[in-house]
Amino acid sequence: GQNIDQPTEMTATEGAIVQINCTYQTSGFNGLFWYQQHAGEAPTFLSYNVLDGLEEKGRFSSFLSRSKGYSYLLLKELQMKDSASYLCAVRDQDFNKFYFGSGTKLNVKP
Amino acid sequence: DVKVTQSSRYLVKRTGEKVFLECVQDMDHENMFWYRQDPGLGLRLIYFSYDVKMKEKGDIPEGYSVSREKKERFSLILESASTNQTSMYLCASHDREYEQYFGPGTRLTVT
Numbered sequence: 004g005q006n007i008d009q010p011t012e013m014t015a016t017e018g019a020i021v022q023i024n025c026t027y028q029t030s031g032f033n034g035l036f037w038y039q040q041h042a043g044e045a046p047t048f049l050s051y052n053v054l055d056g057l058e059e060k061g062r063f064s065s066f067l068s069r070s071k072g073y074s075y076l077l078l079k080e081l082q083m084k085d086s087a088s089y090l091c092a093v094r095d096q097d098f099n100k101f102y103f104g105s106g107t108k109l110n111v112k113p
Numbered sequence: 114d115v116k117v118t119q120s121s122r123y124l125v126k127r128t129g130e131k132v133f134l135e136c137v138q139d140m141d142h143e144n145m146f147w148y149r150q151d152p153g154l155g156l157r158l159i160y161f162s163y164d165v166k167m168k169e170k171g172d173i174p175e176g177y178s179v180s181r182e183k184k185e186r187f188s189l190i191l192e193s194a195s196t197n198q199t200s201m202y203l204c205a206s207h208d209r210e211y212e213q214y215f216g217p218g219t220r221l222t223v224t
Contacts, residue, residue: 011153012135045203045215046156090155099144099163100171101213105155 004028007104009091014110016079023076023089023107031096037065037076038090040106048089050076078109086111114180116140117205117216125222132191134219136204145187147171147179149200150218154204157170162187194223 006028015021027035034053038046052058052067064077073093078085088106095102120135138145146162148156148171158171158176168179176198180188187206191198199222205213 007152034211038212041220045217047215048212051211092156099161099169099207100158101146101207102158103148105153 004086005093005102007016007091007093009089009104009107011105012108012110014112017081017083017111017113020077021081021083021104021109023091023109025074025076025091025104026075027048027072027074027091027093027102027104029072029093029095029102032069032092032093033096035067035074036092036094036101037063037074038088040088042087049089081111083111083113085109114161117204117206117214119202119216119219121219122217123220125224126191126194127224128195130191130194130223132194132221132223134160134191134202134204134221136189136207136216137185138187138214139185140206140208140214142199142206142208143184145181146205146207146213147177147187147189148203149173149198149203150203159163159189194221196223199223220221 037049040046050065061078088104091104117138146161147159162168162181178190202219204216207213
């Protein structure tokens with residue numbers, strides 16, 4: 004089976020750093036993805052990890068440890084527009100299916 | 114610029130009606146997906162298709178069917194809509210390389 008866990012909601016202050024964790028237990032693994040979803044909109048791709056380590060893209064970084072079944076998304080220099088839900092998704096081993104966590108709603112306060 | 118479009122942003126249907134949700138992608142992707150998204154439950158896979166006329170059930174296929182007659186178009190069909198199918202429906206496509214691309218979503222209300 005597939006089990007992907009993330010915190011339901013987090014609050015952080017503008018300008019700060021926030022880390023959103025994701026743990027997974029899946030029968031197969033071929034990459035972990037992070038998506039951002041603003042209220043009422045479609046998810047948009049943020050980052051992708053298939054090997055262990057840190058991937059950095061501007062203010063956003065994502066980390067993966069396959070042995071621990073663990074990933075995090077790090078957001079630096081938070082801006083009000085970063086208020087959104089962040090979805091963690093695991094792609095299965097035959098490239099065809101993605102399994103999503105329930106999402107973490109991030110509230111950025113002034 | 115990649116694009117996935119869905120036929121409607123908002124839809125209101127009555128219980129028992131047959132409902133068609135259309136999705137079109139212009140990226141020549143092989144894989145297409147239908148999800149529903151409900152608060153606290155995240156995105157749940159209904160069906161996906163990896164080629165024309167090919168389909169596979171996802172995690173929650175009951176009450177739904179799909180059609181893929183052309184590579185760019187993937188339709189979700191609710192044979193007899195019920196109130197528990199009120200949800201946000203998201204279509205996505207994928208080229209087996211990296212991420213999925215999502216359409217804007219259809220918010221369906223069944224009354």
